[in-house]
Amino acid sequence: MYDNQSVTSTRGRESVLATNKVLRNTYMLLSLTLLFSGLTAYIGMRSGIYLGVLPTLLIYFGLLFATEKTADSSLGLIFVFALTGFLGFTLGPILSFYLHTPQGAQMVMTALGGTGVIFLGLSGYALTTRKDFSFLGGMLVTGILIAFLAGLGAFIFNMPGLSLAVSAMFILLMSGLILFQTSQIVHGGETNYIRATVTLYVAIYNLFLSLLRILSAFSGR
Amino acid sequence: MGWEKIGVLILAAVLIIFWGPRALRAARNAPKGTAEDWKGFLIPILLVIAFVIFLIMSVR
Numbered sequence A: 001m002y003d004n005q006s007v008t009s010t011r012g013r014e015s016v017l018a019t020n021k022v023l024r025n026t027y028m029l030l031s032l033t034l035l036f037s038g039l040t041a042y043i044g045m046r047s048g049i050y051l052g053v054l055p056t057l058l059i060y061f062g063l064l065f066a067t068e069k070t071a072d073s074s075l076g077l078i079f080v081f082a083l084t085g086f087l088g089f090t091l092g093p094i095l096s097f098y099l100h101t102p103q104g105a106q107m108v109m110t111a112l113g114g115t116g117v118i119f120l121g122l123s124g125y126a127l128t129t130r131k132d133f134s135f136l137g138g139m140l141v142t143g144i145l146i147a148f149l150a151g152l153g154a155f156i157f158n159m160p161g162l163s164l165a166v167s168a169m170f171i172l173l174m175s176g177l178i179l180f181q182t183s184q185i186v187h188g189g190e191t192n193y194i195r196a197t198v199t200l201y202v203a204i205y206n207l208f209l210s211l212l213r214i215l216s217a218f219s220g221r
Numbered sequence B: 001m002g003w004e005k006i007g008v009l010i011l012a013a014v015l016i017i018f019w020g021p022r023a024l025r026a027a028r029n030a031p032k033g034t035a036e037d038w039k040g041f042l043i044p045i046l047l048v049i050a051f052v053i054f055l056i057m058s059v060r
Helices: A004-045 A052-072 A075-097 A104-129 A135-155 A160-186 A192-218 B004-027 B035-059
Strands: none
Touching: A004 A075, A004 A160, A004 A192, A052 A075, A052 A192, A052 B004, A075 A104, A075 A192, A104 A160, A104 A192, A104 B035, A135 A160, A135 B004, A160 A192, A160 B035, A192 B035
């Protein structure tokens, strides 16, 4: 009896240690990739290079696929920096556009601060309550696909109203994704910190862009 | 319609073909949340909505 309890307790402790390690590595890598993409965003702003929607999407999906396939090896780290660096670079022209509008700097800073508050608040909520949000998985996959396709539709058919609705949808979906991914790490559903970092990074990136789009639309500028 | 929009249209079709069935399978196989689970999800989401409204008011 004592031995069984001891084994269970040791396994439990190992599991908690493994979860903490994934969590620590994820937040460490996420911080580094955010800093790196800040640098590439600055380079993107200075260079003034705009790739266009189609090349951006093709490179993004290519790098996402490569990161996913190499996430179990050290090569995954190179691809995660390539992906986040590229996404940061694509932010350059967007930020440049907003910064050249009246009070654009204030709007960018508000969106940046808002993204930080939402991310920290939701992560803190999932970490402290330790609620299991795995039931959100199906809704998130379907919702993100629908929102993404609606976003493409808004681009193809020049529908700014739909684009704004997609931004609002993305804020809710990315908030759900942060809760889902953090709870997956806490409950041992995600043991790969590279995959966890990519998911959280993409959520933060989309949250920031959607917030910026909404703030810009409602500010009347 | 320019070449870029045609390319995006093709990409959307590819996404539906490859991602669509996966999304449906994931939605079908995902664990179902209880009323308590959904309440635990809706509270932070409502707070996010309130916070976004506050940010919109602050930039107007």
